[in-house]
Every structure is written in C-alpha cells, then in structure tokens.
Amino acid sequence: MPLRMSTLFVRTLKEDPVDAEVASHRLLHRAGYIRRSAPGIYTWLPLGLTVLRRIENIIREEMNAAGSQEVHFPALLPAEPYQTTGRWVDYGDDMFRLKDRRDNDYILAPTHEEVFTLLVKDLYSSYKDLPLSIYQIQTKYRDEARPRAGILRGREFIMKDAYSFDIDDAGLKASYETMRQAYIRIFDRLGLEYLTVKATAGAMGGSETEEFLHPSEVGEDTFVRSPGGYTANVEAVTTPTPEPLDCSDVPPARVEDTPDTPTIATLVDAANARHPRADRPWTAADTLKNVIVTVAHPNGERELVVIGLPGDREVDLDRAAGSGALGAGEIEVAPATDAEIAAHPGLVKGYVGPGNSIDAPVLGLQGSTGIRFLLDPRVALGSRWITGSNQPGRHVFDLVHGRDFTADGTVEAAEVRAGDPAPDGSGPLELARGVEIGQIFQLGRRYAEALGLQVLDPNGKRTVVTMGSYGIGVTRVMACIAEGNHDDRGLIWPQHLAPADVHIVATGKGEEILAKAEELTAALEDRGVRVLLDDRPKTSPGVKFGDAELLGVPTILVVGRGLAEGTVELRDRRTGQSRDLPVADAVAETISFVDARYSELGAQRTGR
Amino acid sequence: MPLRMSTLFVRTLKEDPVDAEVASHRLLHRAGYIRRSAPGIYTWLPLGLTVLRRIENIIREEMNAAGSQEVHFPALLPAEPYQTTGRWVDYGDDMFRLKDRRDNDYILAPTHEEVFTLLVKDLYSSYKDLPLSIYQIQTKYRDEARPRAGILRGREFIMKDAYSFDIDDAGLKASYETMRQAYIRIFDRLGLEYLTVKATAGAMGGSETEEFLHPSEVGEDTFVRSPGGYTANVEAVTTPTPEPLDCSDVPPARVEDTPDTPTIATLVDAANARHPRADRPWTAADTLKNVIVTVAHPNGERELVVIGLPGDREVDLDRAAGSGALGAGEIEVAPATDAEIAAHPGLVKGYVGPGNSIDAPVLGLQGSTGIRFLLDPRVALGSRWITGSNQPGRHVFDLVHGRDFTADGTVEAAEVRAGDPAPDGSGPLELARGVEIGQIFQLGRRYAEALGLQVLDPNGKRTVVTMGSYGIGVTRVMACIAEGNHDDRGLIWPQHLAPADVHIVATGKGEEILAKAEELTAALEDRGVRVLLDDRPKTSPGVKFGDAELLGVPTILVVGRGLAEGTVELRDRRTGQSRDLPVADAVAETISFVDARYSELGAQRTGR
The missing domain is CATH 3.30.930.10 (Bira Bifunctional Protein; Domain 2)
Known part of the structure; x- marks a missing residue:
C-alpha cells in the first residue's frame, strides 16, 4: 500500500528545534521523522522508522x-x-x-x-x-x-x-x-x-x-x-620518543627574575630582552609549560596532576585522558580550579615548575610536591628549557631534562597539529x-x-x-x-534508504489530476515501487513541493498542469533536474530512473 | 541459508530451570530459545528470536x-x-x-x-x-x-x-x-x-x-x-442488585450470647442449637460475614475497610480491588493483620458487626467506627442476618439491611461460583x-x-x-x-511460527548420509523452505532425535539407515506419525506436507 500524505502521521515544521546544533537534528525534526521525548531521547515517526x-x-x-x-x-x-x-x-x-x-x-x-x-x-x-x-x-x-x-x-x-x-x-x-x-x-x-x-x-x-x-x-x-x-x-x-639530545654545552641552570610574565608570550619577550640567548632568540618552543589538571577517577577520587609540554603547543586534555597515562576507565580531566591549586602551597600559578627537580634546593625549585608530574613525549632527554621556578615572578633558565629534573612518566598531552609528522614516517599529518x-x-x-x-x-x-x-x-x-545528504531545502535520501522510492505530487485542480496520480501510484506499487502520494486535496502546490523537498524522497513525480498536454514531470531531488515524460511512459521511465539510482548504490529494489 | 546444529548458538538442557512454574518456561529454557538474565528478564537466543x-x-x-x-x-x-x-x-x-x-x-x-x-x-x-x-x-x-x-x-x-x-x-x-x-x-x-x-x-x-x-x-x-x-x-x-425483600415479618433485632463461635460453621451450629429459627434451620447463607481488609492506596496511604458479604461465600479480594469501589488506581487489598485490627478497639475479631448500625446503642453494636463499611450487592435491602455485634462471644440476630443497618456503599466482594446466574440472564456461569x-x-x-x-x-x-x-x-x-503446543518431550510449534519449516536429522555413519542431507537441505532452501539441519558429526541418533523433539520444528525429515534402500523418513512431530519416502520424491513430498500444514493454519509459506 502506498503512503498517503492525507493520512500519514507526519507534520512538517518551519521552525528548527530549540538547541539544535546539527543539520540532521534540524531536518529530521522539521521533516517529521523524529520527535524529542526528553533530552537525547527521541520518538520515531513512521517515515523515520522506515529509514531506520x-x-x-x-x-x-x-x-x-x-x-x-x-x-x-x-x-x-x-x-x-x-x-x-x-x-x-x-x-x-x-x-x-x-x-x-x-x-x-x-x-x-x-x-x-x-x-x-x-x-x-x-x-x-x-x-x-x-x-x-x-x-x-x-x-x-x-x-x-x-x-x-x-x-x-x-x-x-x-x-x-x-x-x-x-x-x-x-x-x-x-x-x-x-x-x-x-x-x-x-x-x-x-x-x-x-x-x-x-x-x-x-x-x-x-x-x-x-x-x-x-x-x-x-x-x-x-x-x-x-x-x-x-x-x-x-x-x-602517538609521538615517537625523540633521540636524547647532547646537553654537554648547555650552561648550568639558573633562576632569574622575570616579573610580570604570567604567559608564554610575555615570558619569551622578557627572556629575549633581559636574558638573551647567544645563538638565536628564545621562542615559545624553548619554554616548558607546566599545566595543572584535575583527574576525576571513576571511583570518585580527584587527583591533581602537573603535565609539562613545550610552550608552543596547546594542551589537549582529551588526548591526555585517552592515553591511559592519567588513569584507567572513564576518567574526566579538566584544568584545575584556582581553589584546587591554592590548596597546594607548593604550586604557584603562572610559575609552576617541574615537580621532580634533581637539584631543587640549588635552583630554588621545590622538590617532589607529592603531585604526579608527567611530561609530553616531545620533551626529549637532554632538552633545554625555560620554565617556572614555583616562585612568583621568577623562572629557571637552561633547565635540562634528565640533568636537572625528571618526570614520573609521559603522557600524550600536546595537541596534534596539521603538519606534524606521522608516527610511521608516512608524511605530514592533516x-x-x-x-x-x-x-x-x-x-x-x-x-x-x-x-x-x-x-x-x-x-x-x-x-x-x-x-x-x-x-x-x-x-x-x-x-x-542525513548530515551527508541534504541541502538548505531539506533531506535528500539515498534511493535505497529513502522512506519511499517515489514521491508523487498531485497538484492543481480537477479530478483527473488526482485520478491519474492514483492510477500511476497503483501501477508503480504493483511493480514493487514504494510510493508516497501527496493526495492532500486543499494544500497549495507550494506547500506540496516544499514538503517533498523537505522529506527528501530522491525521486519526485509531479502530476499537474502538464497532464492537459499528456505529460508528467520527473524530478531528481539530488540534482534539481527534471524532465517531462509522456504520461503513457511514466511508469516505465520512473522505474527505470529509480532502478538506475539503486544500481549506482550497488543496491537492488526490494519493495517494502 | 539453512540453520545448522553444528554451529547454531543453542544448547539443549535436561534440567528445568529453578523455580519454573509453567511448561512454556521450562521448555523454552531447555530447548535453548531463551535464557534468564535476571528475574523476569530474558535473553533471546537465535531460535527464540526467530519465532518472536x-x-x-x-x-x-x-x-x-x-x-x-x-x-x-x-x-x-x-x-x-x-x-x-x-x-x-x-x-x-x-x-x-x-x-x-x-x-x-x-x-x-x-x-x-x-x-x-x-x-x-x-x-x-x-x-x-x-x-x-x-x-x-x-x-x-x-x-x-x-x-x-x-x-x-x-x-x-x-x-x-x-x-x-x-x-x-x-x-x-x-x-x-x-x-x-x-x-x-x-x-x-x-x-x-x-x-x-x-x-x-x-x-x-x-x-x-x-x-x-x-x-x-x-x-x-x-x-x-x-x-x-x-x-x-x-x-x-457484576451482581445484579436484588429486589428489596419484604421484612415486615422479621422480628426485631436482638443480641444473643454465642460463646465459642469464631467461625461461620460454629455460629450456624450454635444458632440452630440455642436460637432456632421457626421456619427452617439457619444456614451459612443467613450469616453476614464482615471481613476486615487493608487497602494500600497508590499514594502509600493504608486504609482499613470492613466488607460485609453472605457467610456462605468466600471473599474474592481481586474482585473487590478490581471493582474500583475500594479506591482508584493500582490498589492492593489484603486481609488486615492482627496488629492493624488491634489498633481499632471498636473491632472485635471474629465478632465484627456492620459499621453503620442504625440503632446501635439498643443492639449493643458500635455505631460508626470511622471505618468504611461496604456491602456485597448480594445483601439485599430488607434481608435478615445473623452477624457480629462487636462484642466478644455475642452475635446479633434478625438484623435487617436498611432497617437496622446501612452501608457506605457496595463492593463486588463475594467469590463468583460455577452455577451462579449470568448477569444478563443467559444461564448459569462456568x-x-x-x-x-x-x-x-x-x-x-x-x-x-x-x-x-x-x-x-x-x-x-x-x-x-x-x-x-x-x-x-x-x-x-x-x-x-508454547503452552498450547507441546508434549512431555518438547515443543511442537505451529508450522507457520516454527523457527524452521523442516528439521533434517542426518543420522548414522557414512559420508553419503550427510552428503544426501546436505543435498536435500540445499534443494529445500532453494525452494524457499527454511531448514534446520542437524549435521553434528559425533552426536548419537538418540540425542539428535531428542533434540529435534525438544526444539519442536513440526516437520522432521530423517536421513539415515533407510538411505541404503533409497528412502528417507518424514515425521509429523504433532501426531508422531511417520512415513518413508523414496529419496527422489523427498523434496516434493516434504514441500507438499509443509504447505499443507501452512494451509491448515490459513497461512502461506514466505521463507525467512
């Protein structure tokens, strides 16, 4: 039996649902495929259920x-x-x-x-x-x-x-x-x-x-x-572990006054102005950023962790959480709050240093804070850094990983960037x-x-x-x-997944139009073609065409004005193209068109 | 594709499940159609899912x-x-x-x-x-x-x-x-x-x-x-409201000592022995039994209610609950506990009288107890009763409904019995x-x-x-x-609901037996007949036949010893009858047998 717009349990809407963030949500709602019953909980209307x-x-x-x-x-x-x-x-x-x-x-x-x-x-x-x-x-x-x-x-x-x-x-x-x-x-x-x-x-x-x-x-x-x-x-x-660097020429670490340098940018400027490097200017990549995060473990425990990574990279907390290094199970990782940081007097916001400094008293750095300190794998052994000293307004220069500080482990914490090398050497990442x-x-x-x-x-x-x-x-x-198959007017289903094979729009006055539409519907259904017939008696052509475009059956057959000249119109919803068919050929041509669409998708028409 | 016992996710069991009270539960479990995941919560195995x-x-x-x-x-x-x-x-x-x-x-x-x-x-x-x-x-x-x-x-x-x-x-x-x-x-x-x-x-x-x-x-x-x-x-x-009875000849109500009469039977005996009725002996039908129940309302409120009904009828609490007279929604009705009764000093267990006695002081009956008193509709206006007086060891005689006591309403509370007249006059009830x-x-x-x-x-x-x-x-x-289609050996599905149309049992040694069974399976499947093939190589014939009977596919085709003489055996699981078929006719005869079963059920074979 065909579906009929006059009785089908569907109503199309002009308004997007409140809070809808994606096209599939907007269109499936507006086209009457789904309705929200509660946040994230949906009811399936007949057309939606058919596609599903x-x-x-x-x-x-x-x-x-x-x-x-x-x-x-x-x-x-x-x-x-x-x-x-x-x-x-x-x-x-x-x-x-x-x-x-x-x-x-x-x-x-x-x-x-x-x-x-x-x-x-x-x-x-x-x-x-x-x-x-x-x-x-x-x-x-x-x-x-x-x-x-x-x-x-x-x-x-x-x-x-x-x-x-x-x-x-x-x-x-x-x-x-x-x-x-x-x-x-x-x-x-x-x-x-x-x-x-x-x-x-x-x-x-x-x-x-x-x-x-x-x-x-x-x-x-x-x-x-x-x-x-x-x-x-x-x-x-995964970030390949870099080869250790030769740090024999790196001067000893020293703590310098760096007032008013709470950010990487201000720190780099101050370093170049007051503590210039001999061979080249300092860059953000020379700074070691130590980020304080809170890990909420599945058992409810909350743990502060400090993560060190190059200062020219943003931290990616999803990568850190997904790496497994911060904890097992469904952990949640978030930047630590000011209150959480304040509860640890050893941590000075904006000037946090590595937790495990090998020669902490000399450098003025705190030793182990009891807080886990993990490093992004990009921080090579032997690499040389400007980083926090855990004292307000002071940073440590030429601090070398492995010489002056160690970590409790590594964590994939730095954002991956376009252009980073693939770990298997297959080229830059997109x-x-x-x-x-x-x-x-x-x-x-x-x-x-x-x-x-x-x-x-x-x-x-x-x-x-x-x-x-x-x-x-x-x-x-x-x-x-639905995301991949729509335009601004509505859905455009792949032929083999559509709720009907053909959407027949009967439009215009006169009983013969609806009679012919019914006749074509019956003939197509007899041949196993699933028809959605718009037989609504008092609905304007504009509304009918708008609904057909919104609902997204990919093949549309218009039975209307042309009938007086013996033609109907076959529309391809995907391309917008249409052609007139002699009404006598309409069934055969429509089936041939629909079957070609199925065939393109490697599918076969199976009826309901 | 046929189902194959060698790979099908099913295991039959000899043991009934613990606590199983009905045959469908026992057999669907033993035949591997369902498995319990929690009380009242089941997993569907492949055969069960197919029937469902x-x-x-x-x-x-x-x-x-x-x-x-x-x-x-x-x-x-x-x-x-x-x-x-x-x-x-x-x-x-x-x-x-x-x-x-x-x-x-x-x-x-x-x-x-x-x-x-x-x-x-x-x-x-x-x-x-x-x-x-x-x-x-x-x-x-x-x-x-x-x-x-x-x-x-x-x-x-x-x-x-x-x-x-x-x-x-x-x-x-x-x-x-x-x-x-x-x-x-x-x-x-x-x-x-x-x-x-x-x-x-x-x-x-x-x-x-x-x-x-x-x-x-x-x-x-x-x-x-x-x-x-x-x-x-x-x-x-529903019990039709009886016509009011003429009570003009009924003597005035009076309270009598009736020691040691806590039950209807002892009361009737005592009444006949010490307070005989002039026209005929008292019977249980002359006593008005007042039952104290607790109604648990859906909102959590618990209410005591007294229900009066003829002493020759048992109380049916489901009928009382279902009638709506005790309260709306999903109420639960249970006999009141001793503690609940004791909390109401007006109620004397075994001697409870009507709650709304019109002339209570004269009779020694308590008046309104604040407890709802409802009557079964069989208690006609003008009817004459022996009933409790709310005093230990005393009953009231010749208490007349409407003359001496009233109710707060009626409730269908008396059990329906075989032989009771249908409410529409269409004869005695079964x-x-x-x-x-x-x-x-x-x-x-x-x-x-x-x-x-x-x-x-x-x-x-x-x-x-x-x-x-x-x-x-x-x-x-x-x-x-399943309840209606089994015997002591297992399930016997109606042909059109069975998980397969034919269960082919390949039994006996020799490669030609399995080869023929496979050939027949393929031929039947080609004709749209759903086959379950028992192709297990090292399973005894006894186990295979036992499993076939337990699983309950109604048509069984045995490919075994007879093959040497060119025959296979078609078994009707319902009747237990079987007949040998020339192997050349096996496909056609099996289809004809299966289709006849479908046809008896008004159904048509549709494949999977």
Missing part, C-alpha cells in the same frame, strides 16, 4: 552473511556482572542506574560485553564450540552530559553490537578481520563515506582497536591522516573531524577472565576464551546519512 | 491492514506526563523509576498512553486530522513482585500497543471495533485459542474494555462463561482460567483532558479528543503458543 529499519536490515544481512548469529539481550540488566568487571565504577555518571522493588541494583546497559560473556559461559564449554560470533540490534542507554545533537548522540539509541569468542589469539585476529570486512561491506552498502583509524580503548579495555569514522564537521572526534596512508583518531596519535559510526575491538581476555569464561582446550585443559567486540551506532549512522 | 519475529510480523501486518501506522517510542520516559495523569502514583511499586545525572525523574514505561497523547497534541490540531490510529511493537517494563513464569509474565517484555484518536464517541466506538476485528484476525492467524471477555479497567482508566483471554490452566485470570454466550473476567462479573493476551480499552477523554489534547472541531471550537488503547502482550503470546 532499512539501515538495520542492511546491517543484519551483512552480519548474518559474516556468520554472526542474531540474539537479543535485555536493556535492563543486573548490576552485578558490571561490578565484577569494574565497569559499574568506570562508567561513572554516564550510566543510567536504578533499583528494583527489592532494592537490587540494575543498569540500563550502555554496552553488553559482560552479559554476552556470561551467556557463552552458560552455553559453551569446549574449544569445539568456538569460534562463535553473536550480535544484536538493540536499544542502548548512555546518560550524555550534553545531548544536543539529535540522534547523532542520544541518550537512548540503537546499536548493533557483536561479540566474538575464540580459543586463541590467532582466532581472535581472524574474527576481528571478518568483522572488519563486514563493516566495510556495511558502510559501503549504506553509501556512507568513512575511514578506519587507530583508536584508544577507553572504558572498554582491550588492545587493538579501530574506529570507523564518517568525516564530518559535526563530528566530536578529530582524526589525522597522512599522505602515506596513516590514519588515527587524534587521541590515538587534521579533520569525524563521527564515530563503528568501532571494533580486540578485547582479549579481560571480560572472560573477570567473569570466568573458560572452555576445555584439545588437551582437556581449562583455557580462558579471548573476545572481540564490534559496535555500530545504528541511529547515529542514520544521522550521518 | 514471526509472531511480531503477523501482528504488524494486521495492524497495518487495519490502517494503524507504526511508530516507536522510547522506553525511558520523563516522569512528568505520568505525574500529570496520576499514574506516577497509581503504578506504585510496579513501575521502574530512575533519575538521570541531573536528578530528573524518569520511568521505564509500562505502557505509553501519556506520550502518545502528547505526540498527537504536538502534531495535530484539527478534527480533519482525525481519526488516527498509531502503534508500536516495543519493549515494556513492569516490576512484577513474583516473576516466575518465564516470558508469560516478565519484567521486561514486548508489547504491541496501539492508540486511537477520535473527535467524538461514535468515532471512538468505530476505532475500537476496527481494532477488535484486527485482534480477532491476529489471534486467528496465530492459531491461538482465545475468547473475549468483559474486563475491568484497573490503572488504565476508561469505560468499555474487553480482554482477549487464552484459556489455560496457567492463567492468572479467572473468567466465566454462560450457555447464552456471556463471558467476563471474573473480576468484571468458571475457567485464562491468560490475558490482549486488552482493548475505550479510554475516553481521561488522558486527553489531563494532558490538554484538544483539536478544533468543524465550528472552530476546541474539543477534547477521545482515545482508545489496545495492547497485545507479544512475548506472552509466544508463551501461550
């Missing part, structure tokens, strides 16, 4: 073809397995938690590693049962702090999550590669531009992991790529933004160990299973498709 | 055919609309509640009237937009106190819930009838025995409502039917148990009024919309189908 289901089906087909079996877990889960693995704590405020009538703790699951692990433990016991790949397409929950991007980043959202179970590392690698290939097929079939980048594991744990990113200005992820093909999430870019639409993890044995998933190996010995986990943000994928 | 989806699709097709449009709401909803309608309180402990990171109240929705109402208010504004019918197939939550029946009564479950919106009562009636017919088609197509009964509205509110009950011993609902076709949930059976698989409500304007859903009528006047709500317990329907 078509996306899900492509994912389902490819998962099945890759040998993964569909199951379905509850969204409401007991807390206990998540307590066992530590994620009950790691997830912090991001996880919705509740109690049942007997006061037992439950969660709304953000992801299902724990219970998949337990299910396999329940059913399987031998290496002969493996490998196994199982997946679900299911509702997930994550209490985002700032849910303002519609279905791009909701608090209730749909994910496809898959899990692989293998007896050994080689098996895991093979399962991972199978899923990787399935993801490539899925995103190819969806017609979604993407690239794979190295990523960090975050709260998931695990070792090898890649993200599938859809390049987009609205993305929350920054990624890099090099001419030689290196790609990574900016958080996962930066861009993207949306994470999928991520694949070689989890390893973390979950199986924590939850006791063992099977008997061929020698009858109990062996811990190794796992992978593989996610696709289904609702987010739909948002990305 | 087939059921969902039948429901979806009929809902669409009835002109209802599919949408999808969140499960996680803000509390506010439920606070506005009062259901935030009414649902009490049955509703899962939680807070988000900003301390806002949320619920896991047990049903969605409020947000459907708000969505229509958001989109629609005119009578021209109506009627509208929208539905979803979605996960619901209800924190059952005693979740022990598997998916028959889970805490996370799937419902189809639909809502109709009309401008007037005639429209609502028409929408209700359309849904009623759709339900009849759905349950007919599912092959599920059912009957429709009048029901009570409970927490939903609304007036006209019917339940679709599946007759089953494991049902929690008791229903009645009469030879003349009256059917009702036992809670909804009692049976059933499972509620669907319920349809004429909600009226309760939700629209509370939430301000108004549209302009043809005269431009704002009019409150009238609504219906229509539910089907999808997972519960699957449990009922």
